[in-house]
Amino acid sequence: MPEPDAHCLGGHHLRQPQRLKGWPDLWLVGEKPGVRARFASMAPASPPAAAAAVAEDQTLALSDAVLLRVLACLPEPHLTGAASLVCRRWMRLAGRLRRRLAVRDWAFVTHRLPYRFPDLADLDLFPASIAAPTALPHASPLLTCGELSLTLDTSADPPLGACRFLDDDVLDRGLTAVAASFPNLRRLSATAAAESGGLMAIAGGCPTLQELELHRCTDLALRPVSAFAHLQILRIVAASPALYGTGEDGGVTDIGLTILAHGCKRLVKLELLGCEGSYDGIAAVGRCCAMLEELTIADHRMDGGWLAALAFCGNLKTLRLQGCSRIDDDPGPAEHLGACLTLESLQLHRCQLRDRRALHALFLVCEGAREIQVQNCWGLEDDMFAKAALCRRVKFLSLEGCSLLTTRGLESVITSWSDLQSLQVVSCNKIKDEEITPALSELFSNLKELKWRPDNKSLLAASLVGTGMGKKGRVFFKRV
Numbered sequence: 001m002p003e004p005d006a007h008c009l010g011g012h013h014l015r016q017p018q019r020l021k022g023w024p025d026l027w028l029v030g031e032k033p034g035v036r037a038r039f040a041s042m043a044p045a046s047p048p049a050a051a052a053a054v055a056e057d058q059t060l061a062l063s064d065a066v067l068l069r070v071l072a073c074l075p076e077p078h079l080t081g082a083a084s085l086v087c088r089r090w091m092r093l094a095g096r097l098r099r100r101l102a103v104r105d106w107a108f109v110t111h112r113l114p115y116r117f118p119d120l121a122d123l124d125l126f127p128a129s130i131a132a133p134t135a136l137p138h139a140s141p142l143l144t145c146g147e148l149s150l151t152l153d154t155s156a157d158p159p160l161g162a163c164r165f166l167d168d169d170v171l172d173r174g175l176t177a178v179a180a181s182f183p184n185l186r187r188l189s190a191t192a193a194a195e196s197g198g199l200m201a202i203a204g205g206c207p208t209l210q211e212l213e214l215h216r217c218t219d220l221a222l223r224p225v226s227a228f229a230h231l232q233i234l235r236i237v238a239a240s241p242a243l244y245g246t247g248e249d250g251g252v253t254d255i256g257l258t259i260l261a262h263g264c265k266r267l268v269k270l271e272l273l274g275c276e277g278s279y280d281g282i283a284a285v286g287r288c289c290a291m292l293e294e295l296t297i298a299d300h301r302m303d304g305g306w307l308a309a310l311a312f313c314g315n316l317k318t319l320r321l322q323g324c325s326r327i328d329d330d331p332g333p334a335e336h337l338g339a340c341l342t343l344e345s346l347q348l349h350r351c352q353l354r355d356r357r358a359l360h361a362l363f364l365v366c367e368g369a370r371e372i373q374v375q376n377c378w379g380l381e382d383d384m385f386a387k388a389a390l391c392r393r394v395k396f397l398s399l400e401g402c403s404l405l406t407t408r409g410l411e412s413v414i415t416s417w418s419d420l421q422s423l424q425v426v427s428c429n430k431i432k433d434e435e436i437t438p439a440l441s442e443l444f445s446n447l448k449e450l451k452w453r454p455d456n457k458s459l460l461a462a463s464l465v466g467t468g469m470g471k472k473g474r475v476f477f478k479r480v
Contacts, residue, residue, distance in 0.1 A: 057087070068093055103128040106166060109174045114181035122187040123178065126215050129171060129191040131164040165191055165216065172198035179205030189213035192221035192239075203227035213237075219256035226263020234260070234267055238274040251301075257281030261288035271296040278303035286312025298322040304330025307358075310365050311338025319366060320347040327351070331361035338365065345371040346391075354379035356387070363390040370394060370419075376401035382409025389413050398424040407435035415439060422449040429455055 059067060071093055074083055084094040098117045102124035103109055109128060165171075171191060175198030178185070185206040192199070192214045202209065203224060211233035214221065218239050225231070238252040252275040261284040268291055275297075282302075285292065292313055299322070300306075307328045310316070319340070321327070331337065346362075346369040353359055369391050374380060381404045388394075394417050399405065405428055414420055420443070425431060431454035436444075444450055 059089075064093060068097065072097055106170065106174060110177050114177070118181070119184065120182055121184060123182065123185060124189040125174065125178070126189045126191055126213070128174075129166050129215075131166055168193035168195055172201075175199065176201040178202065182206060183208075185209055187211040187213075187233075189215075191215045192217045194220070196221070196224040199224035200227060203229075211235075217252055217256070219251075219253055219259065222252070222256045222259045222263075225260060228264065230266065231264050232266060233269040234264060235271040236260075236273065236275065238272075238276070240274055251276050253277055254281035254284075258284045261285045265289055265291075267292050269294040269296075271298070272300065273298045274301065276301045276303075277306065279305045279309045282306050282309035283312050286310065286314070286316075289313075290315060292316060294318040294320070296320040296322065297324065300324055302328075304328055305332055307331045307361050307365055308337050310340055313340060314342065316340050316343055318345040318347070319343060320345075320349070321351050322349045324351045327353075327355060327358040327362055329355075329358070331358055334361065334364055337361055339367055340365055341368055343369050345369060345373070347373040347375075348377050349373075349375045351377045352379055353377050353384055356384060359384055360387045360390075363387045367391050368393060371396040373398040374400070374402060380405055382406055382412070385409050385413060389416050392417065393419055395419050396422040398426075399428055400424070400426040402428045403430065406430045407432055407440075411437060411440050415443060421447060423447055424449075424451040425454045426451065427453070431455065 062070075067090075071083060071090070084091045095117045096119055099120060100122040101117055101120055103113065104127045106125075106128040109125065171193045172195055175190060175193075178188075179198075179201040183205060185202075186208060188202065188206070188209060188211070190198075190202075190213070199221075204227070208230060209228055210230055212225070212228065212231055213235040214225075215237045216239045217236045222236075225234070236252060240251070252272070254277045257272075257275070257277050258281060261281075265288055267289045270285065270289070270292060272295075277300075286309060293315055295310075295313065295316055295318070297320070305328070308331065310319070343366050346366045367390050370393055372388060372391065372394055375398070380402045385402075385405055386409065389412075397414065397417075397420065399410075407430075410425070410428075410431060414423065423444075433455070444452075
């Protein structure tokens, strides 16, 4: 007896429900034999297990020492950017090659910094020491200058609030952690705290530190500076009550300058920003810091008579004044001023030069200067610039942004300098090419270096010669 059909039950045929056909089935209806087989052969074969596995890292065959030498050949942007993102090993090795870093998160200082960058030589902690600005009840704008962000309160007088910093104990703990982890540190920028524990730890743990930058500095904050045995470059930003929210008695005065002078006798460069003081403080620095070669004074609040103390700086070569609204209110008699005999360069940047007596005293003290630079200073008229004739050994003169100086005033001074070799005049709009005299032309012909761009209009006209521009549209628009 025959077996029941596979598609029947109990000998009764049951019709199966017809399946909906898809697009391949409709397309291959009535296909010839072997067509589906050919399509199946065209399908990509499944990759083998070995090919599907991730390719092995070829750099694993290189030791850390060899890979460090390879990574050291990369420039700084690639070393800190793409190379450190390849893998964890490359990130660790690239961190060992990093020598300079600016930190913006203080939590990173105490937790991850020693492990991520173990061989730093230049560390900037000032951006990380600034606390996040607190939001006012109403929407208020922020005034940002560099790393500083200040909240503006339009209903207050004045509307500018003070910059908030982290607590002193938090700053001290961070500096202590840095001192324990970076013994080869060469340069440090930090915020001074009321207590001196953090800086004392830096002085003991970083014996090779040569450059120090202190923000929000006061007289008491300068006490641990004397513990740095090899300090050569020091930059002090005094605490301003308006900016840093300190008391009225804060800042750097003669007391702080005297502490600094007796503690840092190996200084080569000193920069004072917003410092107070007088004759006594500058004289103490000149007497004690016999190796001082470069002195920068910016936005000072010193009492009258401090210019005369520059004569005690027996090895000073560069004097730089930046952003000073006044030079010296009372310089004293000219016979008591003295002179810096070793001075080579006098640089004035963004200063108010409206006091004739103070400017005369400055050029008397710097009469031996061989280089004078005046950049974007206000009030430098012809009679004020005539005081520069006291410096008779000038070889290089650079004037930029002196909008009140005329051609006649310039000629009266530089024709008296027999040693002048280089001259740069940029953006001095009252100095005109058509006013150049034969004597001035002869002087120009004997110079070794001349950069003459006094008037931007004349420079633009000279650069457009032959281009057809500036002809009131005659080149581009023709009359019909």
